[in-house]
Amino acid sequence: xxxxxxxxxxxxxxxxxxxxxxxxxxxxxxxxxxxxxxxxxxxxxxxxxxxxxxxxxxxxxxxxxxxxxxxxxxxxxxxxxxxxxxxxxxxxxxxxxxxxxxxxxxxxxxxxxxxxxxxxxxxxxxxxxxxxxxxxxxxxxxxxxxxxxxxxxxxxxxxxxxxxxxxxxxxxxxxxxxxxxxxxxxxxxxxxxxxxxxxxxxxxxxxxxxxxxxxxxxxxxxxxxxxxxxxxxxxxxxxxxxxxxxxxxxxxxxxxxxxxxxxxxxxxxxxxxxxxxxxxxxxxxxxxxxxxxxxxxxxxxxxxxxxxxxxxxxxxxxxxxxxxxxxxxxxxxxxxxxxxxxxxxxxxxxxxxxxxxxxxxxxxxxxxxxxxxxxxxxxxxxxxxxxxxxxxxxxxxxxxxxxxxxxxxxxxxxxxxxxxxxxxxxxxxxxxxxxxxxxxxxxxxxxxxxxxxxxxxx
Amino acid sequence: xxxxxxxxxxxxxxxxxxxxxxxxxxxxxxxxxxxxxxxxxxxxxxxxxxxxxxxxxxxxxxxxxxxxxxxxxxxxxxxxxxxxxxxxxxxxxxxxxxxxxxxxxxxxxxxxxxxxxxxxxxxxxxxxxxxxxxxxxxxxxxxxxxxxxxxxxxxxxxxxxxxxxxxxxxxxxxxxxxxxxxxxxxxxxxxxxxxxxxxxxxxxxxxxxxxxxxxxxxxxxxxxxxx
Ligand code: SF4
Ligand code: SF4
Numbered sequence: 001x002x003x004x005x006x007x008x009x010x011x012x013x014x015x016x017x018x019x020x021x022x023x024x025x026x027x028x029x030x031x032x033x034x035x036x037x038x039x040x041x042x043x044x045x046x047x048x049x050x051x052x053x054x055x056x057x058x059x060x061x062x063x064x065x066x067x068x069x070x071x072x073x074x075x076x077x078x079x080x081x082x083x084x085x086x087x088x089x090x091x092x093x094x095x096x097x098x099x100x101x102x103x104x105x106x107x108x109x110x111x112x113x114x115x116x117x118x119x120x121x122x123x124x125x126x127x128x129x130x131x132x133x134x135x136x137x138x139x140x141x142x143x144x145x146x147x148x149x150x151x152x153x154x155x156x157x158x159x160x161x162x163x164x165x166x167x168x169x170x171x172x173x174x175x176x177x178x179x180x181x182x183x184x185x186x187x188x189x190x191x192x193x194x195x196x197x198x199x200x201x202x203x204x205x206x207x208x209x210x211x212x213x214x215x216x217x218x219x220x221x222x223x224x225x226x227x228x229x230x231x232x233x234x235x236x237x238x239x240x241x242x243x244x245x246x247x248x249x250x251x252x253x254x255x256x257x258x259x260x261x262x263x264x265x266x267x268x269x270x271x272x273x274x275x276x277x278x279x280x281x282x283x284x285x286x287x288x289x290x291x292x293x294x295x296x297x298x299x300x301x302x303x304x305x306x307x308x309x310x311x312x313x314x315x316x317x318x319x320x321x322x323x324x325x326x327x328x329x330x331x332x333x334x335x336x337x338x339x340x341x342x343x344x345x346x347x348x349x350x351x352x353x354x355x356x357x358x359x360x361x362x363x364x365x366x367x368x369x370x371x372x373x374x375x376x377x378x379x380x381x382x383x384x385x386x387x388x389x390x391x392x393x394x395x396x397x398x399x400x401x402x403x404x405x406x407x408x409x410x411x412x413x414x415x416x417x418x419x420x421x422x423x424x425x426x427x428x429x430x431x432x433x434x435x436x437x438x439x440x441x442x443x444x445x446x447x448x449x450x451x452x453x454x455x456x457x458x
Numbered sequence: 459x460x461x462x463x464x465x466x467x468x469x470x471x472x473x474x475x476x477x478x479x480x481x482x483x484x485x486x487x488x489x490x491x492x493x494x495x496x497x498x499x500x501x502x503x504x505x506x507x508x509x510x511x512x513x514x515x516x517x518x519x520x521x522x523x524x525x526x527x528x529x530x531x532x533x534x535x536x537x538x539x540x541x542x543x544x545x546x547x548x549x550x551x552x553x554x555x556x557x558x559x560x561x562x563x564x565x566x567x568x569x570x571x572x573x574x575x576x577x578x579x580x581x582x583x584x585x586x587x588x589x590x591x592x593x594x595x596x597x598x599x600x601x602x603x604x605x606x607x608x609x610x611x612x613x614x615x616x617x618x619x620x621x622x623x624x625x626x627x628x629x630x631x632x633x634x635x636x637x638x639x640x641x642x643x644x645x646x647x648x649x650x651x652x653x654x655x656x657x658x659x660x661x662x663x664x665x666x667x668x669x670x671x672x673x674x675x676x677x678x679x680x681x682x683x684x685x
Contacts (some may be wrong), residue, residue, distance in 0.1 A: 058579060060599035061560070068498055131559065135540075135559045135560075149537070236567070269661060384569075385669060
């Protein structure tokens with residue numbers, strides 16, 4: 001099928017009009033002054049956060065709210081959270097491509113950008129958390145492969161590389177388009193376009209390469225969050241030592257990832273006037289997926305806590321009650337409301353499954369999943385087995401600053417990307433318009449029962 | 459070669475806190491001060507855990523000296539990404555301060571909460587720095603540290619014995635906590651030697667190990683009269 005698809009088809013009236021192309025490339029070709037204002041603002045915020053963070057560099061980790069026994073806090077929570085969000089992209093885009101979901105076309109690029117940007121931010125968080133970041137390279141010179149932290153380093157780097165390639169490859173035809181239209185900086189586009197001339201051979205190679213990458217990134221993406229959960233699950237600590245953690249984390253990651261993608265899609269649609277490309281149908285498809293993930297999340301959470309409750313192991317129960325009724329109760333129930341009640345109610349009914357409804361549900365999920373990470377990391381550490389008073393943890397200004405800084409970096413990454421490259425894949429849309437109707441018809445035909453041969457009766 | 463273990467008689471311990479003070483002095487622990495202590499960053503290699511038992515009307519309080527139990531299968535060593543904490547041939551779990559990157563994974567993994575972290579550059583107010591123990595290194599900020607059964611004393615005794623061309627004698631190595639204990643509740647010795655005091659005590663029906671159910675195989679034995 002792939003070689004057939006790669007054939008150059010004569011352009012038809014279904015082609016994207018010049019207007020469409022102008023609209024899709026507007027963010028690159030006519031950035032406007034708002035772009036400069038936003039970039040400056042974000043850079044200032046990020047710089048401010050680093051100024052606050054410099055206290056930690058100068059004085060040590062003492063400036064955080066961490067303590068004994070709660071040795072991990074915001075940095076690790078945000079690490080898990082951001083890496084989770086990063087699963088929106090590559091994984092979802094790969095699944096949609098793999099399943100030939102035609103409606104994916106305007107979405108995949110945005111999703112893939114999220115992955116690359118957020119993964120970089122997330123992967124940086126453990127470095128913030130080190131007592132001696134200057135010795136970070138010890139991980140490579142003296143690394144112990146038995147440590148789950150090393151598994152993390154390996155699978156996150158693999159994921160980062162694979163997603164970058166997976167983001168870049170389908171961008172080549174669009175970059176070539178920008179090059180041919182003379183967008184600036186010219187050297188950048190002609191360098192990145194890699195001499196793309198849109199020949200049949202090039203199309204075929206590209207298609208095959210994208211197909212290989214899309215298969216490759218799925219297991220890597222699953223491994224990333226599984227391995228992150230192993231950081232916790234490989235210890236003996238109550239609340240962490242659970243076999244369900246691998247899949248639970250992966251589900252949570254995809255869940256928060258789709259939600260973040262939806263928030264972003266709604267915002268970008270508004271900002272760049274993409275209503276003609278990101279239609280209600282996209283949101284409605286994705287929100288059904290989100291609804292399924294929400295139910296799945298609840299199922300995992302329920303299983304996790306029910307087993308703990310029936311086992312009734314003292315150390316386990318201490319953590320359990322700390323979450324349910326102790327100082328973490330508000331955060332715990334807030335998580336349940338944000339991850340389950342709000343999305344299930346809003347996304348189940350057609351009346352509320354509108355763009356504003358989806359926006360509210362998605363924001364709730366993003367917050368709820370962050371709370372989930374917090375609920376996993378802190379309560380277990382706060383309740384040691386020994387006759388030790390249970391601990392508490394309040395993040396300091398520095399930790400908040402780095403959280404805000406992380407979010408601002410995410411926004412900046414997206415703004416810069418939108419400034420340099422089209423947010424919606426132009427050639428894939430075009431390809432969709434040229435061949436998708438015929439191809440889909442052919443595919444549907446292939447599912448249908450074979451016609452009864454003439455002369456026979458059914 | 460010895461396999462070091464410790465026995466602590468809880469029925470002798472009065473909770474006086476001498477062991478904590480002696481350990482602090484002996485191992486050049488930083489003085490973190492009241493503010494940090496309030497922030498739950500008290501800095502001890504050995505602590506007195508307060509355990510309350512019985513009904514409210516007849517509460518019995520007992521103190522239990524708690525230190526790294528030098529697990530034979532240490533969860534902390536398993537997770538360290540850089541081999542900065544390790545189980546020595548003599549069964550003592552050590553820290554390589556110059557290699558530790560301060561990820562605190564070992565602290566998160568230790569079920570005994572035996573490790574402490576240097577949140578700031580360590581300080582020794584007034585005279586303390588001049589009176590520091592020359593046998594023990596100073597740590598820097600950002601690393602994890604823990605009880606080593608006064609490893610420097612073990613080394614010292616071993617060298618002494620080698621110089622005199624003899625075996626180490628039972629009771630020859632006395633860690634600072636044991637030395638300072640007025641009730642003589644703490645004993646260090648070779649668990650591989652069935653005749654040693656610590657082995658004898660470990661075999662006593664009064665002996666138990668903390669959280670043996672976790673499979674960490676601690677080498678610290680507590681002794682207590684059980685009902
Ligand atoms: S008690 Fe904790 S620090 Fe000591 S060896 Fe065991 S796990 Fe490691
Ligand atoms: S804090 Fe140091 S000793 Fe502990 S796991 Fe990390 S690198 Fe290893």
